[in-house]
Amino acid sequence: MLKILEGDGATGKNLIFQLKRRGSKSSPEIERTVAKIIEDVQAHGDTAVRDYTLKFDGALPEQMELDKAEIHRAVQSCDPAFLTALDRASRNIRDFHERQKQQSWFATRQDGVMMGQRIHALSRVGIYVPGGTAAYPSSVLMNTIPAKIAGVGEIVMTTPPGKGGRPNPNILAAASVAGVDRIFQVGGAQAIAALAFGTETIPMVDKIVGPGNIFVATAKKQLYGTVGIDMVAGPSEILILADETANPAFLAADLMSQAEHDVLASAILLTTSRAVAEETVKEISRQVQSLSRREMIEKSLENYGAVIVCGNLNDAVAFANELAPEHLELCVSKPMEYLGRIDNAGSVFLGEYSPEPLGDYFAGPNHVLPTSGTARFFSPLSVDSFVKKSSFLYYTKQALEPVKEDIMTLAQTEGLTAHANSIRVRYSNGL
Numbered sequence: 523m524l525k526i527l528e529g530d531g532a533t534g535k536n537l538i539f540q541l542k543r544r545g546s547k548s549s550p551e552i553e554r555t556v557a558k559i560i561e562d563v564q565a566h567g568d569t570a571v572r573d574y575t576l577k578f579d580g581a582l583p584e585q586m587e588l589d590k591a592e593i594h595r596a597v598q599s600c601d602p603a604f605l606t607a608l609d610r611a612s613r614n615i616r617d618f619h620e621r622q623k624q625q626s627w628f629a630t631r632q633d634g635v636m637m638g639q640r641i642h643a644l645s646r647v648g649i650y651v652p653g654g655t656a657a658y659p660s661s662v663l664m665n666t667i668p669a670k671i672a673g674v675g676e677i678v679m680t681t682p683p684g685k686g687g688r689p690n691p692n693i694l695a696a697a698s699v700a701g702v703d704r705i706f707q708v709g710g711a712q713a714i715a716a717l718a719f720g721t722e723t724i725p726m727v728d729k730i731v732g733p734g735n736i737f738v739a740t741a742k743k744q745l746y747g748t749v750g751i752d753m754v755a756g757p758s759e760i761l762i763l764a765d766e767t768a769n770p771a772f773l774a775a776d777l778m779s780q781a782e783h784d785v786l787a788s789a790i791l792l793t794t795s796r797a798v799a800e801e802t803v804k805e806i807s808r809q810v811q812s813l814s815r816r817e818m819i820e821k822s823l824e825n826y827g828a829v830i831v832c833g834n835l836n837d838a839v840a841f842a843n844e845l846a847p848e849h850l851e852l853c854v855s856k857p858m859e860y861l862g863r864i865d866n867a868g869s870v871f872l873g874e875y876s877p878e879p880l881g882d883y884f885a886g887p888n889h890v891l892p893t894s895g896t897a898r899f900f901s902p903l904s905v906d907s908f909v910k911k912s913s914f915l916y917y918t919k920q921a922l923e924p925v926k927e928d929i930m931t932l933a934q935t936e937g938l939t940a941h942a943n944s945i946r947v948r949y950s951n952g953l
Contacts, residue, residue: 524777524803524806524823524824524827524828524829525827525828525829526796526799526800526803526828526829526830526831527828527829527830527831528830528831529792529830529831529832529833529837529838529841534830534841534844537790537828537830538841538844538845538895540826541759541788541826541845541894541895542894542895548736548739548740552736552737552740553740553744555711555737556711556737556740556741556744557744559574559710559711559712559715559737559741560711560714560715560718560741560744560745562574563712563715563716563719563721564715564719567716567721567722568586568721568722568723568724570712571586571708571712571713571716571721571723571724572586574710574711574712575682575683575707575708575709575710575712578709578710578712579653579682579683579709579710581683581686581687582683582687583683583687583688583707584687585707586706586707586708586723586724587704587705587706587707587723588689588694588705588706588707592688593694593697593698593705594698596688596689596691596694596695597691597694597695597698599691600691600692600695604692604695605695605699607884608659608663608695608696608699609699610884611660611663611883611884612663612667612699612700614884614885614886615663615664615667615886615888616667616671617886618885618886618887618888619667619668619671619886619888619904619905620671622668622671622904622905622906623671623672623905624641624905624906624909625641626638626639626640626641626642627639631921633918633920633921634916634917634918634920634921635915635916635917635918635921636914636915636916637913637914637915637916638913638914639911639912639913639914640911640912640913640914641909641910641911642673642909642910642912643672643673643674643675643908643909643910644669644672644674644675644728644729644750644908644909644910645674645675645676645728646674646675646676646677646678646725646726646727646728647669647674647676647677647678647727647728647729647730647731647908648678648679648680648717648727648729648730648731648732648749649662649665649666649669649677649678649679649680649702649730649731649732650679650680650681650713650714650717650730650731650732650733650734650738651679651680651681651693651697651732652681652682652709652732652733652734652735652738653681653682653683653684653689653690653693653709654682654684656733656735657681657684657690657692657693658733659692659693659695659696660696660882660883660889661732661733661889661890662679662693662696662697662700662702663696663699663700664888664889664890664903665731665732665752665890665903666679666697666700666701666702667700667701668888668903668904668905668907668908669731669907669908670700670701671905672905672906672907672908672909673908673909674908676703676704676725677701677702677703677704678702678703678704678705678706678717678724678725678727679697679702679704679705679706680705680706680707680708680709680713680716680717680724681693681705681706681707681708681709682707682708682709682710682713683707683709687707688707689705689707704725706723706724708724709738710734710735710737710738710741711737711738711740711741713738714730714734714738714741714742714745715741715745717730717749718730718745718748718749719748726749727749728749728750729749729750729751729752729907729908730742730745730749730750730751730752731751731752731890731903731907732752733755733890739754739755742754752890752903752907753890753892753896753900753903755890755893756786756893756894757783757784757786757787757788757826757893757894758780758783758784758787758788758848758849758893759780759787759788759789759790759847759848759849759893759894760776760777760779760780760788760789760790760847760848760849760850760851760878761790761791761792761841761842761845761847761849761850761851761867762776762777762790762791762792762850762851762853763792763793763835763838763839763842763850763851763852763853763854763860764791764792764793764794764795764798764853764854765793765794765795765798765835765853765854765855766793766794766795766797766798767854767855768793768795768798768853768854768874769853769874770798770801770802770804770805771805771809772853772874772877773791773793773798773802773805773853774802774803774805774806774808774809775805775809775877776851776877776878777789777790777791777802777806777823777827778806778809778810778813778819778823779877779878779879780849780878781818781819781822781823781827782813782815782818782819782822783822784818784822785818785821785822785825786822786825786826787822787826788822788826788827788847789822789823789826789827790827790828790829790830790845790847791828791829791830792830792832792838792841792842793829793830793831793832793838794831794832794833794834794835794838795831796831799829799831802829803829806823835854835860839860839863839864842864842866842867843863843864843865843866844866845866845895846866846867846892846895846896846897846898847867847868847897848867848868848869848891848892848893848897849867849868849869849871849878849881849891850864850867850868850869850870850871851870851871851876851877851878852864852870852871852872852873853873853874857872857873858872866897866898867897868891868892868893868897868902869881869887869888869889869891869902887902888902888903888904890902890903891903919948922945922948923949926945926946926948926949929941929942929945930942930945930946933945
């Protein structure tokens with residue numbers, strides 16, 4: 523099921539190449555289908571949204587927007603233990619993201635020059651939440667709480683109608699705990715288009731965040747520029763670096779925790795110990811027997827999983843930085859010694875008692891992370907994802923005068939004489 527490879531350079535490079543080629547790239551047919559949905563929603567608003575909802579979800583809610591009473595009833599129907607866990611997780615997530623807040627700044631100089639930067643929140647954000655088997659309340663917390671902390675004026679959530687024409691109550695509970703302002707029973711590409719353009723019922727937003735299927739991801743990609751988006755996420759992935767002290771049972775469990783997401787998910791172990799490698803494979807075979815998504819896990823591990831025995835941890839770190847994984851676990855005796863050398867990873871988990879699911883659900887760091895190698899240049903979702911920055915500048919006549927020649931020289935060198943004239947006119951004709 524899971525192959526053990528020798529960690530020579532060629533093996534590593536070939537594996538990285540294969541992993542970065544997989545992903546959520548849509549077919550031309552899907553691209554055309556999504557483009558047509560977007561065009562229809564832009565032209566026909568609510569009518570198109572309802573038509574596509576009935577077509578794809580097989581249910582058309584009486585009201586597109588859920589009222590507060592319906593949300594309250596849904597929350598009351600949830601398992602009390604789930605609500606308690608949700609509340610505790612939300613507190614940790616808030617605490618972590620509160621520390622990300624930045625302040626506007628203002629600076630002055632002796633010559634009267636003033637300049638600075640304003641940081642202000644987006645006015646309205648849309649959060650997409652999938653339905654069906656991909657209905658994850660934890661994602662509602664991770665997408666909403668940073669937006670609330672940033673100061674977003676209104677948070678609008680869309681989610682497909684579930685069985686009986688109502689969304690998953692656990693999703694509604696998470697929305698209530700996180701602070702979502704309005705909830706609409708709409709899913710798919712039509713929901714993304716409605717948020718991007720606005721309809722008679724659904725308000726237009728400044729940015730759309732949240733996971734979805736290939737149609738949702740394609741719609742976000744096509745509408746980027748019309749509206750802001752978080753990222754176009756690829757399949758989930760985990761890379762574990764382990765030495766001879768690592769527990770194979772823990773390693774196996776953590777690899778499978780990501781493999782169960784999707785048959786395209788990637789789970790890779792790099793270890794300096796062949797004994798650990800062999801025992802981990804045995805543990806996977808034993809533990810997978812009792813897991814509900816056994817078939818998906820086995821397919822994922824067969825196609826995109828591997829155990830690589832490498833010569834030393836330096837080679838493993840180099841591999842990690844080149845792969846730039848979404849999740850990286852350091853299951854080594856002294857994990858803090860290696861943290862400073864990890865340049866490319868969405869989120870890093872240190873030590874054998876910091877498993878990836880701890881970050882997915884509870885600890886506080888965001889679980890919306892860059893995938894498919896984009897951790898080389900993208901960051902996790904954060905408070906920064908929901909603010910915009912603008913600079914400001916004030917010069918007096920006396921402050922501008924000493925630098926006018928430099929500005930005009932630079933402008934004229936670029937052939938932009940009107941730029942130079944904008945400076946010159948302020949000091950000519952007695953002005």
